[in-house]
Amino acid sequence: MIFHLEKTHLKLGFLPFSDCLPLVVAQRLGLAAHYGLELSLSRQATWSVLRDRLLAGELDAAQTYYGLPLSLHLGLGGMASPMAVLMTLSQNGENVTIANQLASSVRDGETLYRAVLSATRRLAFAHNLPTSAMWFYYWLASHRIHPLRDVSMFTTPPTDLAPALARGDLDGYGAGEPWGALAELNGIGRTLLGSAQIWPDHPAKVLTTTGMFVERYPNTARALVAVLLEACRWLDQPMHRIEAAPWLSEVIGVPVGAIASRLVDGQGQEGRSHAVRFFGSKGEVCMPWRSDLMWFLTQYRRWGMLATPPDYRGLAEEINQVTLFREAATLADATAPGQDLRRSVFNDGRAWDGNDPEGYATSFAVHNLSAEAGRREVWH
Structure with missing residues (x-):
């Protein structure tokens, strides 16, 4: 390694989804050793168990939906805890x-x-x-x-x-x-x-940790992102996905027949092939796009989870560790985009690019803006 690691053994949490595969591949191929890390994977029974173990420090990082770090950072249904998104692990799926x-x-x-x-x-x-x-x-x-x-x-x-x-x-x-x-x-x-x-190339899962972990172990966090960037790059080869499908089957306890075809070909219906993406041409899939996080905030406003407009841009800058990701991408010989916002077009033809988030949030005909905000979230 070219820098000192503050911590070398990391415990990563996940739930049984096909796109936990970057974690599985990183461990099976021994990719962490090159960066001076040792990884152990820990399957969690529910999101609530994963949340509690992540906050307690029993897990160093975890594969999650965006909703987990966002709800914890915002204190939806509980005490707010500073969180960090290190990278996007997958799109679609x-x-x-x-x-x-x-x-x-x-x-x-x-x-x-x-x-x-x-x-x-x-x-x-x-x-x-x-x-x-x-x-x-x-x-x-x-x-x-x-x-x-x-x-x-x-x-x-x-x-x-x-x-x-x-x-x-x-x-x-x-x-x-x-x-x-x-x-x-x-x-x-x-x-x-x-x-x-619905949302082509949307973020499916992200690598989540606590804000405290990034503060205490910044070099370790960079190294972990570099390891998983290498795993994601390996996975964007179709033959590698076929090779890895039995590993995933073993880890999540689901027959290979329910994994392999959609891992490679997407949904498999005529004209509907939208396979999960892990890396892209130069690693752009893995970018923790701040516009992605901001989109989720607009929908929390839309559905009454937030009573007042949040600081969309400020929260995205607090949570999504773009600078750290770019440094990790250099370590892994990947290319991080220079911008942190991207444009997406949804199934109804509406575009989202991170501009005017509050105007976007309040523009939908079907909404729940008048609902009581901050209602307790149900975790399972």
């Missing part, structure tokens, strides 16, 4: 899955809207974490379905999603793979669309 009985009449958002209107009861949907389900909420609202009023929305651990669908407790869910593929493999549901059809 989420899905909307519906039960077989609904799939017979629902083919897209418009037919789902008609099904919601004609149903004799409120249809029941689930997600993994309320503050991370914003892409799902966005898609429903773009088809005039209010996610908090027109349907029942539940928070369900990922491993419980397919069983709940099979029992008839849920009509569908928005979640990361392999939980959509597993429902199809078991014949209990069908993937309606992939999340990349």
Whole structure:
């Protein structure tokens, strides 16, 4: 190493999603040794357990949705704790899955809207974490379905999603793979669309740690990002993904058949191939884009989680460690973009580029702006 590491053994937490693969690859290929690090992986049963262990220092960093560091940093439902996002670990790879009985009449958002209107009861949907389900909420609202009023929305651990669908407790869910593929493999549901059809190349999972960790161990944090950049670069070769699928199957306890095809080809439906991305051409996938974090804040405003406009730009600069990422990219021979905002176009044709976030947040016809903000978040 060219600098002193403040800490050399790191414990990384994750939940059983296909895009925990960069962590698995980094460990299996021994990529950390080159940077003087030793990694151990720790699967967590629920987001609440992961949260508590991360805050207690029992985990040094973790693969999470954006919603976890954001809700903790903002103090949504609890005491605020300074958090840091070190890098994006993956883009795309989420899905909307519906039960077989609904799939017979629902083919897209418009037919789902008609099904919601004609149903004799409120249809029941689930997600993994309320503050991370914003892409799902966005898609429903773009088809005039209010996610908090027109349907029942539940928070369900990922491993419980397919069983709940099979029992008839849920009509569908928005979640990361392999939980959509597993429902199809078991014949209990069908993937309606992939999340990349809602927000192309959206951030799926990020590498999260506490603000205190970055302050105490900045060199270690840089080295960890460099290790995972190398893992992400390795994974953007299709043959490497096929090689790594059995490793992932072993780690998350899901058959390879529910992993491999979508890891390589995306959702696998005609005209709907949106495979998960880990690196990109020069590492731009891994950039902790500040506009990505700001988009989530706009949706928290939209759905009544924040009563007043937050400091969108200030929070993005506090949480997303762009300077640290760029330094780590140099170590890993990757290229970090010079800008920290990017432009995205959503399924309804609306563009987001990080400009005028409050105007964007309050411009939607379907919203929950009048709701009481800061309601306690349900964690599972």
